[in-house]
Amino acid sequence: MGQEAPTLYIVGLGLSPANITAEALEVIRSVDVVFLEMYTSKGPAEFMDQLRSIRGDLIQVSRRDLEDMNSEIIMRVLEGGRNAALLVIGDPMIATTHAVIAVIAKRRGFNVRVINSVSIVCAVLSQLGLSPYKLGPVATITYPRMGVLSMRAYEVLSDNLIRGLHTILLLDIKDDGSFMSASEAVELLKKMEDNGKLGIISKDLAVVYAARIGWGNQSIKVSTIEDVPNIGETPHTIVIPGLLNPVEQEYLVNVLGADEELIRRHMAFINKMVKRGPLV
Amino acid sequence: MGQEAPTLYIVGLGLSPANITAEALEVIRSVDVVFLEMYTSKGPAEFMDQLRSIRGDLIQVSRRDLEDMNSEIIMRVLEGGRNAALLVIGDPMIATTHAVIAVIAKRRGFNVRVINSVSIVCAVLSQLGLSPYKLGPVATITYPRMGVLSMRAYEVLSDNLIRGLHTILLLDIKDDGSFMSASEAVELLKKMEDNGKLGIISKDLAVVYAARIGWGNQSIKVSTIEDVPNIGETPHTIVIPGLLNPVEQEYLVNVLGADEELIRRHMAFINKMVKRGPLV
Numbered sequence: 001m002g003q004e005a006p007t008l009y010i011v012g013l014g015l016s017p018a019n020i021t022a023e024a025l026e027v028i029r030s031v032d033v034v035f036l037e038m039y040t041s042k043g044p045a046e047f048m049d050q051l052r053s054i055r056g057d058l059i060q061v062s063r064r065d066l067e068d069m070n071s072e073i074i075m076r077v078l079e080g081g082r083n084a085a086l087l088v089i090g091d092p093m094i095a096t097t098h099a100v101i102a103v104i105a106k107r108r109g110f111n112v113r114v115i116n117s118v119s120i121v122c123a124v125l126s127q128l129g130l131s132p133y134k135l136g137p138v139a140t141i142t143y144p145r146m147g148v149l150s151m152r153a154y155e156v157l158s159d160n161l162i163r164g165l166h167t168i169l170l171l172d173i174k175d176d177g178s179f180m181s182a183s184e185a186v187e188l189l190k191k192m193e194d195n196g197k198l199g200i201i202s203k204d205l206a207v208v209y210a211a212r213i214g215w216g217n218q219s220i221k222v223s224t225i226e227d228v229p230n231i232g233e234t235p236h237t238i239v240i241p242g243l244l245n246p247v248e249q250e251y252l253v254n255v256l257g258a259d260e261e262l263i264r265r266h267m268a269f270i271n272k273m274v275k276r277g278p279l280v
Numbered sequence: 281m282g283q284e285a286p287t288l289y290i291v292g293l294g295l296s297p298a299n300i301t302a303e304a305l306e307v308i309r310s311v312d313v314v315f316l317e318m319y320t321s322k323g324p325a326e327f328m329d330q331l332r333s334i335r336g337d338l339i340q341v342s343r344r345d346l347e348d349m350n351s352e353i354i355m356r357v358l359e360g361g362r363n364a365a366l367l368v369i370g371d372p373m374i375a376t377t378h379a380v381i382a383v384i385a386k387r388r389g390f391n392v393r394v395i396n397s398v399s400i401v402c403a404v405l406s407q408l409g410l411s412p413y414k415l416g417p418v419a420t421i422t423y424p425r426m427g428v429l430s431m432r433a434y435e436v437l438s439d440n441l442i443r444g445l446h447t448i449l450l451l452d453i454k455d456d457g458s459f460m461s462a463s464e465a466v467e468l469l470k471k472m473e474d475n476g477k478l479g480i481i482s483k484d485l486a487v488v489y490a491a492r493i494g495w496g497n498q499s500i501k502v503s504t505i506e507d508v509p510n511i512g513e514t515p516h517t518i519v520i521p522g523l524l525n526p527v528e529q530e531y532l533v534n535v536l537g538a539d540e541e542l543i544r545r546h547m548a549f550i551n552k553m554v555k556r557g558p559l560v
Contacts, residue, residue, distance in 0.1 A: 012406070018303035019396065021294065025302075091398075093406040096527050102409065103530045112535055116299065116494060118371075119402035121412050126292070126373040127394055129382065132401050133419065133436075137445060138412045156413075163439075165417060214396060247376050250383045255392055 006078045008105040009085040010092040012117030015214030017050040019118040024087075027115060028055050032082035035074055039063045039173070040088065040095035041120075051087065061086075071101045078110045091119035121168055123213050124237050127220060129251030134242055136165030141185045141238075142172045154192035157240060158200050161273045164243035171236055179234035182209045186228050186238075200273070201225055206258060206266035208239040222258035243270050286358045288385040289365040290372040292397030295494030297330040299398040304367075307395060308335050312362035315354055319343045319457070320368065320375035321400075331367065341366075351381045358390045371399035401448055403493050404517050407500060409531030414522055416445030421465045421518075422452045434472035437520060438480050441553045444523035451516055459514035462489045466508050466518075480553070481505055486538060486546035488519040502538035523550050 009027050014020060028034055034055050038048070039062065051058055065073050077084040092098045092114050102112045121138055125131075139156035153169060160167045171180035186207075193201035203226050211219045211231035221229040244252070244267060252258040289307045293300060308314055314335050318328070319342065332338055345353050357364040372378045372394050382392045401418055405411075419436035433449060440447045451460035466487075473481035483506050491499045491511035501509040524532070524547060532538040 014301065015396075018306075019301050021299050021301050021398070022305075023298035026298075091402050091406050093409055094412055096411070096525075099409040099527050099531045103527070103534045106535045114407055116295075116398045116403040116406055118301070118396045118398060119406070119412075122371050122399035122402040123396040126371050126396055126399070129373055129379040131376070132374055132399075133417055135415070135417055137414055137416065140413075159443075245376075247379050247383070251379045254383045255386045 005110050006081055007083045007111040007113055008074065008078060008102070009083070009113050009115055010098055010102060011085050011087045011115040012091040012119070013047070013051075013087055013089055014118035015090060015120060015123060016212075017047060018216070019214050021115070021117055024115050024117060025054070027085050028087065031085040033059070033077045033084045034087065035059050035061050035084065036087040037061050037066060037097075038089060039177070040097055041090050041173070047089070058087075066097055066101065071104055074101065075104065075108060078105060078108070091117050091121075094119065094121070118214060120170065120213060120237060124168055124210055124239060125166075127210065127213055127218070128208055128239055128241075129255060130166050130239070130241060130248055131245070134165050136160030136163065136167055136242070138168045138170060140170040140172060141180065141188055143174065143180065143188075149188065149191055149195070151192055151196060154189070154196050154198075154200070158196070158198050159278075160242060161200055161240070161270060162277055164270060164274045166242045167240045169238040169240065171234075171238070179236065181234055182211075182231060182236040182238055183228045185236070186225055189225065202269060204265045204269035205240060206252070206262050208241065208252075208256070210237045210239065211235070213237060220256055222252055222256055222262070224262065241266070243267070243274065285390050286361055287363045287391040287393055288354065288358060288382070289363070289393050289395055290378055290382060291365050291367050291395040292371040292399070293327070293331075293367055293369055294398035295370060295400060295403060296492075296496075297327060298496070299494050301395070301397055304395050304397060305334070307365050308367065311365040313339070313357045313364045314367065315339050315341050315364065316367040317341050317346060317377075318369060319453070320377050321370050321453070327369070338367075346377055346381065351384055354381065355384065355388065358385060358388070371397050371401075374399065374401070398494060400450065400493060400517060404448060404490055404519060405446075407490065407493055407498070408488055408519055408521075409535060410446050410519070410521060410528055411525070414445050416440030416443065416447055416522070418448045418450060420450040420452060421460065421468055423454065423460065423468075429468065429471055429475070431472055431476060434469070434476050434478075434480070438476070438478050439558075440522060441480055441520070441550060442557055444550060444554045446522045447520045449518040449520065451514075451518070459516065461514055462491075462511060462516040462518055463508045465516070466505055469505065482549060484545045484549035485520060486532070486542050488521065488532075488536070490517045490519065491515070493517060500536055502532055502536055502542070504542065521546070523547070523554065
C-alpha cells in the first residue's frame with residue numbers, strides 16, 4: 001500500500017540496432033523483466049543477437065502468449081510488483097496487439113509508458129524525400145488467406161492516387177517468420193488489378209523499391225511495376241508516390257537516381273488519375 | 281583523385297535528448313564538422329545544452345545560411361574534403377529545406393546519408409494508440425501571414441474527416457522561435473470554421489491535445505474544441521481522430537482517460553460526416 005504501481009514499458013527498438021535510442025537502452029538495462037516480440041514485425045537475426053548482448057535474460061514471447069493468453073506472462077510480472085518491458089521492432093502501436101496490451105495493463109491498475117523509436121512509416125518517407133503533407137493512409141499487402149486475396153491495399157492505393165497522395169505499402173510476414181519480397185508483392189498487386197480493373201497498376205507508375213531501411217546496407221531504387229529491380233535481402237517496402245512537387249522530383253532524380261523520363265510519365269499518369277476521380 | 285567523395289549526413293535527433301539513436305551519436309562524435317538548425321523545427325533549450333556537451337564545436341545555422349545562401353557554409357566543408365553533419369530536430373526531411381540541401385550536395389558530387397530518428401508524426405500516433413492505416417495527410421496550422429489566414433489545415437481536416445481518417449495538426453513556430461500553443465491553434469481553427477462554414481469544427485469532436493511528446497513531462501489530454509485543457513508548456517500538437525475502431529476507443533478511454541460519452545458523440549459525428557461526404 002502507498003507504493004507506486006508497477007510500470008509496463010512498451011519500447012520501440014527502431015528498424016536496426018543503430019536505431020536504438022538512449023531512452024530505450026536505459027529501460028532495457030534497468031527494468032526488472034524484459035520481453036521481446038518479433039511476430040507483428042520482425043528484425044533480422046542480428047537484431048536479436050544485439051539485444052541478447054545487452055540483456056541476456058530477455059524472454060521472447062509468441063503470438064500465442066500475447067493474443068491467445070491475453071499477455072498473462074507479462075501481467076504476472078506486474079502483479080508481482082515488478083516493472084516489465086515489452087520490446088517491439090519499429091515504433092510501438094502500429095500493431096493493434098500493443099494497444100490491447102496497454103489497455104489490459106492499465107485496466108489492472110498498472111502504469112503504461114510507450115517509448116518511441118524510428119518507425120518504418122516515417123523513416124521510408126524521409127529516405128525518399130517525400131512530404132508527410134501528402135501521405136495517404138498506409139496499407140499492407142497481405143498473402144492470400146484461405147485462398148482469398150484481400151483487395152484492401154489496392155483500394156487504399158486507388159483512393160490515394162486519385163487524391164494525388166503518396167502510398168506506403170508494407171509487406172506481410174509469413175507464419176514461419178519470413179518476409180514477403182517486393183517481387184511477390186508486385187505479383188499480388190497485378191492480381192489485384194486483374195480483379196479490380198481500375199487501371200491503377202500501370203507501367204507509367206514510378207514505383208520506389210526499398211530494402212532494409214535503417215540498416216547499413218539499405219538499398220532504394222526507383223523503377224516501374226514491370227521491372228522489379230534487385231534490391232537484395234528483405235525486409236522490403238514499396239512506395240507509390242502521388243503528385244510530386246519540384247523538390248520531391250529532384251530528390252528522386254538526383255539523390256535516388258530515378259529516370260527523369262519515368263518521373264514525367266508518372267506525373268502525367270497521376271494528373272490523369274486526379275482528374276478522373278473516383279470510379280465507383 | 282581516387283579517394284572517396286566526402287559525405288553529408290543529415291541527422292535526425294528525435295524529439296528529445298532521450299530519443300538520440302546510437303547511430304546519430306556515432307555520427308555526431310566522429311564527423312569532421314557538425315552543423316545544427318533549429319528553425320524548421322525547434323527543440324527546447326535543454327536539447328541544445330545536451331548537444332553542446334557531446335560536441336562543443338557545434339555550429340548553429342540560420343534560415344539565411346541554409347536558404348538564402350544555398351547552404352554554402354556546409355558545401356565549403358565538403359568541398360574542402362571533409363565530412364559534415366547537419367543535425368535537425370525530429371526525423372529529417374519533413375521540411376523541404378533538408379531535401380533541397382541533399383539535392384545540392386548530391387549534384388556537386390558528394391555522398392548524402394539520411395540518419396532517421398523519432399518523428400513527431402509517428403510518435404504522436406503511437407502515444408495515442410491510433411492506427412497509421414487510418415492516418416490522413418498531416419497539416420500545419422499557421423499564423424496569418426500579412427493578415428491572411430491560410431485555410432489549408434481546415435481543408436485537409438475536412439477531407440480527412442469525411443473519409444473517417446485521423447488528422448495530425450502540427451503547430452507553427454514564430455519567427456522569434458516561440459511555438460504556437462494549443463489555445464492559439466484552436467482560436468485559428470474557429471476562425472477557419474467562420475470562413476469555411478463546413479461545420480467540421482464542432483463541439484461533438486473529440487480533440488486530443490498533446491504537449492512535449494517524447495519528453496519526460498509529456499502530457500496528453502482528450503477534450504473538446506470548446507474546452508482546451510491545461511497541458512503545460514509547448515511544443516503542443518493537436519490530433520483530431522477519425523472513425524475509431526474498438527481498440528482505439530478503449531485506448532483513448534482507458535489509457536488516456538477520455539470521457540466515454542465524448543467518444544460516443546465523436547463517433548456519431550464522424551459517421552455523419554462520412555455519410556454526408558464532400559460538400560464542394
